[in-house]
Amino acid sequence: MKNIITLIIAILFITEFTNAQVAVDVNLNVKHIVGGKSTFDREKYITLHAGLHHGEWPNETMRDTFLLNYDVYLGRENGTLPGNIRRIGEDPNKPGWPNVKDIEKLGKILKKKYASKPLEKSIEERSKVMMIGGQFNNYPTGKPIPMYKGYEPWTIANNEAAAEYYANFIKEAFGDDGEAQPKYLEVINEPFVKAGSYGTTRQAISEYHVAVAKRVKELNPDVLVGGYTAAYPEYSAGNSTFGHWNNNWKRFIDVAGKDMDFFSLHIYDGMAREGVENYYRCGSNMEAMLDIIEAYSMIKLGEVKPFIISEYGYYWQRETIEKYTKEFDWQNLRSFSTIMMQLMAKPDVMECTMPFMLLQGNWWKPKNDSPTAKYPYRLFRQKKDVEGQTGDEYEFTELVKFYQLWSDVKGTRIDTKSADIDIQTDAYVDGKKMYLILNNMETTPQTLNLNLVDSKKNKVQSIKLKHLYEVNELPILDEKQLDINTKEVTLSQSATMILEYTFKKNINISETNHETKVYADSYLKKIEAGKKNSFEFKSDKLIKAANGELVLRLGMGREHPGENASFVYPEVYFNGTKINVPTDWRGDDQSTRARFFGVLEIPVPYHLLDDTLSSQKVEVQFSNTGGFISSAVLQKFDFSKDLNRGGK
Incomplete structure (x- = not known):
């Protein structure tokens, strides 16, 4: 009986989990430029x-x-x-x-x-x-x-x-x-x-x-x-x-x-x-x-x-x-x-x-x-x-x-963003074609809501799916046509999906998302309970745009958190203001590794960026001792217009 009850609970949990939906934003008219690079380089x-x-x-x-x-x-x-x-x-x-x-x-x-x-x-x-x-x-x-x-x-x-x-x-x-x-x-x-x-x-x-x-x-x-x-x-x-x-x-x-x-x-x-x-x-x-x-x-x-x-x-x-x-x-x-x-x-x-x-x-x-x-x-x-x-x-x-x-992917990179850090997204535009790439780092299937934003109202003519997944660890590559009104797809566990959209007209890329990284002037700082480790960011790249997003990439190496979540999650202050720290990080929980070494990707409210200061300051404090903060990097996104996020 215990086994039956356990099985029922597991089925209900999986059903509930896989029914959870993840929003994926795709801004077709917005070029995503990273350090001057904005194309899919197949030679690379x-x-x-x-x-x-x-x-x-x-x-x-x-x-x-x-x-x-x-x-x-x-x-x-x-x-x-x-x-x-x-x-x-x-x-x-x-x-x-x-x-x-x-x-x-x-x-x-x-x-x-x-x-x-x-x-x-x-x-x-x-x-x-x-x-x-x-x-x-x-x-x-x-x-x-x-x-x-x-x-x-x-x-x-x-x-x-x-x-x-x-x-x-x-x-x-x-x-x-x-x-x-x-x-x-x-x-x-x-x-x-x-x-x-x-x-x-x-x-x-x-x-x-x-x-x-x-x-x-x-x-x-x-x-x-x-x-x-x-x-x-x-x-x-x-x-x-x-x-x-x-x-x-x-x-x-x-x-x-x-x-x-x-x-x-x-x-x-x-x-x-x-x-x-x-x-x-x-x-x-x-x-x-x-x-x-x-x-x-x-x-x-x-x-x-x-x-x-x-x-x-x-x-x-x-x-x-x-x-x-x-x-x-x-x-x-x-x-x-x-x-x-x-x-x-x-x-x-x-x-x-x-x-x-x-x-x-x-x-x-x-x-x-x-x-x-x-x-x-x-x-x-x-x-x-x-x-x-x-x-x-x-x-x-x-x-x-x-x-x-990956045989067909090419073109200019455009703006995409997933509501879940474990759903990797990317997209490229080539004439009338748009290649939307979705990868599932989770070990359960995920339902994705696709929010395609096209300010020019270009109509979809066809959608071709390639879906690489496993059944009993045997790889399967499905290729098929989807209905042109498809707004939702199910991505199998640990799988990759590429959707090739064909539009009526060439896609007009008229806006930009410029991404840059700025590195702190110090790194590898020892973690001691109650001590604030400070990082200074000095760069002319930190001029605030009219619209944008900011992410603090905080690397750390520590013993595993176990039941004490504060062992990984610190208090973080940006220019003196405390910011929320996500309790999720990219990929698996690292429980099979000897210790945790990873990056927390922490959203920073863009308005906290103060370009009147000579430098931006980040302070990080843990409640216990052990390990090091390995790196601190600011990832800055400047938009030429306010971008649609989450279908809003």
Whole structure:
């Protein structure tokens, strides 16, 4: 009987919850501009971790059809630099340095090989934003480079010798009749977590970045160089003392920041201990990670360096994966769109982003030597990889649904806002088309009320739906037409929906929403009971407009709140006036994490902005001791007219 009663209560709760409606505002005539950026840049977001001539494309037809049909751009390649140093000899007159003449010869060979496989211009254009990266065999570890057969081993002398290889190889192997010069160089992949294994330190690796960046840009001034390609960004680790932050990102910015063109890191949901599920970085945790880097970059360097997120998605301990499953693909699909939409909200500081999947990953070997184990993060599989199927023919994995879902989105960004922070929204206009993107960070279905505001009274001609969701963790992509009078949609749990509206006339974008961020002059302040931590914001960007909105982004790392809500929620004062602090934050509750690290996004009444003051002041006070306020950022929206919110 107890179980029956519990089931009835659960059904009633779910019914009540899913019947709750969330208002989504879409202002069709209002361009949303963030730091001067206002378009959906497919080269920045719709990318694949591969190169044009990678040997794991099943065939050229599948490659070309995929790239063109789904409008995909390449990519990232981490084998070129470490692979080719294995066929470069040592300078006979300078021990420990690469032989530049060998690099020149190899460059000619590589260019000739590339020219022998001519590509259509439309395909070649797909790799114009290519990134290459190094590995530890490019680093002066003190051990000989593992050379290919027939080449004499030699040992890299120092940072400058390694930098000479990078700079000359990029100069000689690309351009002219060869492959286009890469736009980006990540100096070395995930080096800090491997430093001990290679007998080096974070300080030494940071200095290595400086040497490589300086020499590469001397010979290749158009190449953007960055790092440190962080693997596991647990900034608040160490009982929320931020020891991880100080030893890693702060150290890197202090040593190498001014010489970097971008900062790179990897963002994964599912980076979990054995047996722990629902372990997410997306949501408030990811916001806090990026905000603290931005804040310290501004304080230390006087500017916010752009980001490259060269891997993101869902990661699980690889040795536990025995075979390919569509269910595991769903975990990635869910994370891809959720994380990407958070990155899309920062177009002014995002240089490039890349969902992590390889083509086949046949080089991978499981730690348990299982003969059936397959690399799980891949775009292609053989038919026989799925239970019940046979054959060696190649097919797409379920991960192709990410590209199918996003294949049509383009245009100018317009103003959108959801009444629930866990419903991500974005929209783009292209002529008569409007693409409305909705993503559900909740684990239950959500009913959304769509409030489309068009001051020009442009009529809807058609609505096409794409809805990517799961049933028993099997990914499903629905595509269908909706009635043109549709005002309400149901978004499945953890799902993404893209609605393509076609209007009678071109959509007239005549108003603006200018979004800017202003960073406090201090960060990382210790939380002590009853003590007010103050943050000053000094910027000419804080001039008050006739209409607008203001949000205080308050990052913090603390032990979990448990039953004591005040352990997370502080009292906040803006220019002396106490403001309401929401009890919800973006994404999950972080209960599976060792501690809370996230951003509270706190609305500030716009009229409290006082541009007669030399600076705006925020004060934050907690009732108990523990942890740090990691960052304080003002997110300011200036409207050219009063915007409709909530259908009012």
